[in-house]
Amino acid sequence: TTHDEKLINEAITFIKACYDELQLSEEQQQERINEIEKEILQTGSYTHKTFELTHGAKMAWRNSNRCIGRLLWNTLHVFDERDIQTADEAFDKLKRHIEFATNNGKIRSAITIFPPRMNGKDPLRIWNHQLVRYAGYDEGEQVIGDSTSIKFTKMCQELGWESKKTPFDILPLVIQEDGKAPKLYNLPEEMIKEVPITHPDYPDLKKLGVKWYAVPIISDMRMEIGGIDYPMAPFNGWYMETEIGARNLADEERYNLLPKVAEILGLDTRSNHSLWMDKALVELNIAVLHSYQEAGVTLVDHHTAAKQFKSFERKEKESGREVTGNWVWLIPPVSPATTHIFHKRYNNQVNVPNYFYQNEPS
Ligand code: HEM
Numbered sequence: 266t267t268h269d270e271k272l273i274n275e276a277i278t279f280i281k282a283c284y285d286e287l288q289l290s291e292e293q294q295q296e297r298i299n300e301i302e303k304e305i306l307q308t309g310s311y312t313h314k315t316f317e318l319t320h321g322a323k324m325a326w327r328n329s330n331r332c333i334g335r336l337l338w339n340t341l342h343v344f345d346e347r348d349i350q351t352a353d354e355a356f357d358k359l360k361r362h363i364e365f366a367t368n369n370g371k372i373r374s375a376i377t378i379f380p381p382r383m384n385g386k387d388p389l390r391i392w393n394h395q396l397v398r399y400a401g402y403d404e405g406e407q408v409i410g411d412s413t414s415i416k417f418t419k420m421c422q423e424l425g426w427e428s429k430k431t432p433f434d435i436l437p438l439v440i441q442e443d444g445k446a447p448k449l450y451n452l453p454e455e456m457i458k459e460v461p462i463t464h465p466d467y468p469d470l471k472k473l474g475v476k477w478y479a480v481p482i483i484s485d486m487r488m489e490i491g492g493i494d495y496p497m498a499p500f501n502g503w504y505m506e507t508e509i510g511a512r513n514l515a516d517e518e519r520y521n522l523l524p525k526v527a528e529i530l531g532l533d534t535r536s537n538h539s540l541w542m543d544k545a546l547v548e549l550n551i552a553v554l555h556s557y558q559e560a561g562v563t564l565v566d567h568h569t570a571a572k573q574f575k576s577f578e579r580k581e582k583e584s585g586r587e588v589t590g591n592w593v594w595l596i597p598p599v600s601p602a603t604t605h606i607f608h609k610r611y612n613n614q615v616n617v618p619n620y621f622y623q624n625e626p627s
């Protein structure tokens with residue numbers, strides 16, 4: 266079938282599912298399908314109405330197989346910013362997103378949707394993986410900061426970015442307009458909430474001078490709804506503690522804190538069977554939970570998150586929808602077998618609307 270026929274079919278599939286869920290009549294559905302068919306045949310594409318875009322973004326979250334946080338899919342705050350055209354205007358909307366989502370620590374899940382891909386071209390693109398993230402510097406024998414940011418940090422420096430080279434330098438936003446040269450935007454420090462990591466029983470942990478940022482905002486994925494691609498649609502939720510305590514701060518290739526935590530705990534790090542690494546790991550995750558609680562920043566522990574996911578499974582069944590999921594990503598990296606997720610299987614079929622990886626912008 267031609268490009269237009271393929272798009273018409275994808276649009277019809279989406280409108281039927283979306284209008285059924287919103288309990289809109291068959292007539293409204295058929296009328297809208299006719300209207301879209303006409304627009305596609307005349308222009309090669311079609312434009313979502315805001316209510317379709319809003320529900321589509323929620324359906325995309327609900328279909329995200331790797332996400333344990335899907336119980337709240339219908340509470341997503343959607344900002345429709347498809348009339349934004351310049352990088353400067355986009356920067357203003359990204360600052361608004363950060364402030365709305367942070368909400369002084371009572372995090373609100375949100376997505377800001379910028380113009381869709383048209384004729385294979387992206388009107389706007391963010392080059393950052395997340396709106397807030399730490400820089401990484403490869404100083405030969407040692408890495409300073411977040412090793413996953415080394416390549417992006419080098420690119421920022423080539424674009425003229427200067428920094429203090431601490432382990433926690435907040436990266437600038439890199440926003441590209443219409444395939445042109447990308448522009449750098451520094452986020453106001455006061456806008457970025459961070460959490461110092463301390464432990465209720467081990468005061469010495471504070472001496473590590475470790476912190477993490479409050480709100481994870483993914484800015485490099487493509488949202489697909491009814492055959493339309495949205496290459497710039499940053500979305501945030503809140504963290505599950507293991508992401509910070511068992512991966513970002515624990516991985517050898519990241520901040521590699523387990524040996525330091527073990528020393529503070531006075532553990533015997535000479536033998537594996539003392540399980541010192543496991544003890545250090547659990548205490549680091551306890552510290553992360555404690556620190557975000559102290560700072561009044563929303564965070565969920567992996568047991569609560571798993572229980573919420575169980576509720577999501579029940580609610581979806583009641584709604585007559587099959588839950589799809591990616592077991593490998595859904596089990597938490599700490600004590601996975603203590604959750605129900607570990608002991609069952611999930612159909613990893615990828616449905617649309619959904620969020621996908623996309624080619625790096627250039
Ligand atoms: C509200 C709190 C939320 C929690 C606690 C949560 C938790 C998680 C966790 C722990 C992961 C695995 C991340 C990793 O291992 O790197 C994940 C993946 C994912 N989440 Fe959620 N999530 C939340 C909200 C959201 C929202 C609002 C969206 C989108 C609207 C979303 C979409 C996704 C997607 C697309 C992935 C897969 C990312 C990838 O493939 O790299 N989540 N989520």
Ligand SMILES: N=C(Nc1cccc(CNC[C@@H]2CCCN2)c1)c1cccs1
Pocket residue numbers: 481482483500501502503504505508
């Ligand atoms: N809690 C979150 N964590 C999350 C969700 C999606 C993607 C990511 C980043 N994942 C990429 C890293 C790097 C490879 C494996 N994990 C984190 C959320 C981020 C945005 C909304 S929820």
